[in-house]
Amino acid sequence: MSARDDAGLPSDGLTAIAGRSMALPLVLMLALMLRMGAAVWVEQQVQQSGRQFFVEGDANGYWHLAQALASGEDYSIHYPPRRIMRVPGFPLLLAVSIELFGDNIFAARCILAVIGTACCWLVFLLGRALINRAVGILAAAMMAVHPLQVGNSVLILSETWFTFWMLASLVSLVKLLDIPHWDARTDSNGEATGDPRKYLRVFAGLSGMLIAAAVLIRPGFLPWLVPCAGVILVFGRGTVTQRSMLVGTMGILFGLSMLPWVVRNHQVSGHWVLTSLWSGPSMYDGLNPDADGTSDMTFFDAENAMSRMTEFEMNAHYQRRSIQFVKDEPGRSVALAGRKMLRFLQAIPSILQAGWVVTAGCVAGYAVFCVLCLTGLVTGQIRLPGIVVTTGPFLLFLAVHMVFVGSLRYRLPVEFPLAVVAAAGLQWFWKRLLTGNDNREPTAGGH
Numbered sequence: 001m002s003a004r005d006d007a008g009l010p011s012d013g014l015t016a017i018a019g020r021s022m023a024l025p026l027v028l029m030l031a032l033m034l035r036m037g038a039a040v041w042v043e044q045q046v047q048q049s050g051r052q053f054f055v056e057g058d059a060n061g062y063w064h065l066a067q068a069l070a071s072g073e074d075y076s077i078h079y080p081p082r083r084i085m086r087v088p089g090f091p092l093l094l095a096v097s098i099e100l101f102g103d104n105i106f107a108a109r110c111i112l113a114v115i116g117t118a119c120c121w122l123v124f125l126l127g128r129a130l131i132n133r134a135v136g137i138l139a140a141a142m143m144a145v146h147p148l149q150v151g152n153s154v155l156i157l158s159e160t161w162f163t164f165w166m167l168a169s170l171v172s173l174v175k176l177l178d179i180p181h182w183d184a185r186t187d188s189n190g191e192a193t194g195d196p197r198k199y200l201r202v203f204a205g206l207s208g209m210l211i212a213a214a215v216l217i218r219p220g221f222l223p224w225l226v227p228c229a230g231v232i233l234v235f236g237r238g239t240v241t242q243r244s245m246l247v248g249t250m251g252i253l254f255g256l257s258m259l260p261w262v263v264r265n266h267q268v269s270g271h272w273v274l275t276s277l278w279s280g281p282s283m284y285d286g287l288n289p290d291a292d293g294t295s296d297m298t299f300f301d302a303e304n305a306m307s308r309m310t311e312f313e314m315n316a317h318y319q320r321r322s323i324q325f326v327k328d329e330p331g332r333s334v335a336l337a338g339r340k341m342l343r344f345l346q347a348i349p350s351i352l353q354a355g356w357v358v359t360a361g362c363v364a365g366y367a368v369f370c371v372l373c374l375t376g377l378v379t380g381q382i383r384l385p386g387i388v389v390t391t392g393p394f395l396l397f398l399a400v401h402m403v404f405v406g407s408l409r410y411r412l413p414v415e416f417p418l419a420v421v422a423a424a425g426l427q428w429f430w431k432r433l434l435t436g437n438d439n440r441e442p443t444a445g446g447h
Contacts, residue, residue: 258274
């Protein structure tokens with residue numbers, strides 16, 4: 001049987017390979033093996049160093065909050081207690097690990113390895129929905145073997161868990177968009193499959209809940225609601241009224257999903273707090289007279305603002321100081337934004353003390369990835385709604401971390417949807433260079 005892509009178009013060798021039934025299971029098996037190996041290696045490194053975590057600081061805080069949740073204690077950290085410092089999404093996952101396996105950090109790493117593998121599966125679904133199965137397989141394969149993604153996925157940090165929910169929300173969002181490619185998919189009997197129009201309100205509500213889950217892990221994802229609503233209104237299915245109802249459904253389910261956390265925050269602070277009360281110090285970390293683009297929270301302990309303010313007042317205090325710094329030092333603020341952007345876009349983590357071979361490999365791999373992304377964007381492989389879905393989270397996080405602090409770590413989650421763009425670029429190169437066909441025909445969804 002000759003392979004055909006998901007749009008029913010004749011396939012080339014690349015699509016034929018990706019279309020084999022075992023292609024996806026093999027990619028996911030490889031992703032899991034690499035991540036389990038990384039979990040073992042990281043655990044060995046941590047034990048040899050005498051530390052509890054590979055990256056101290058945030059990991060300690062997450063684990064402490066998880067222990068509090070598992071034991072039924074007050075959800076707070078430090079003294080005076082900070083009860084709304086961290087959103088609960090990632091500590092809840094760690095609390096489940098503690099309930100199942102006790103204070104076994106290696107077990108938590110293994111759980112994260114499985115979740116990291118699931119992220120590869122979700123990026124496959126995203127690529128298949130936007131373009132075709134071959135692109136989905138290629139995108140999943142890229143993320144499966146990406147060294148930084150493999151290593152970061154097993155650290156006791158929130159990025160992997162956030163990536164899972166972010167990707168799930170993007171897959172759900174795609175089902176709301178008017179993508180002809182979906183209608184062209186057929187099963188072995190020639191009947192239409194994958195048509196999302198039957199359950200639009202279900203997917204709209206699901207999108208709202210999935211975005212809320214992601215926000216409860218990484219509050220910086222909250223602004224995504226705006227472009228998400230916009231892309232549904234412009235490129236969604238149905239009439240303007242129907243699209244507006246979908247956006248309304250998404251917003252209502254988002255609010256309902258956030259409500260328990262918001263009510264809890266009001267109970268402990270007397271204020272309605274949607275996410276956390278740590279954005280003020282985090283913003284001041286990136287916008288203060290001594291800032292250099294990296295994170296240095298020593299000012300917080302030195303000033304000890306919590307000894308004379310409530311948690312809510314402390315957060316507002318640092319927000320005001322950050323804004324005042326921008327007003328007083330606009331040139332310096334712009335320069336800091338540029339420095340933080342470079343840190344966000346850098347090829348290799350600052351904490352990784354690697355030789356020139358590893359450094360060169362990381363730089364070369366990152367350069368190839370960037371070239372493929374640009375190729376996927378400029379060759380018509382993905383049209384506008386797909387571009388919003390795949391590049392929007394990256395642009396959002398870039399903007400957020402040009403205000404706060406910049407780090408490659410914060411870019412890793414949003415590389416997953418970008419992998420779909422890179423895979424589209426690779427598909428174009430394959431067809432253009434090896435078959436002489438650039439295939440600008442409508443393989444991508446949207447207008």
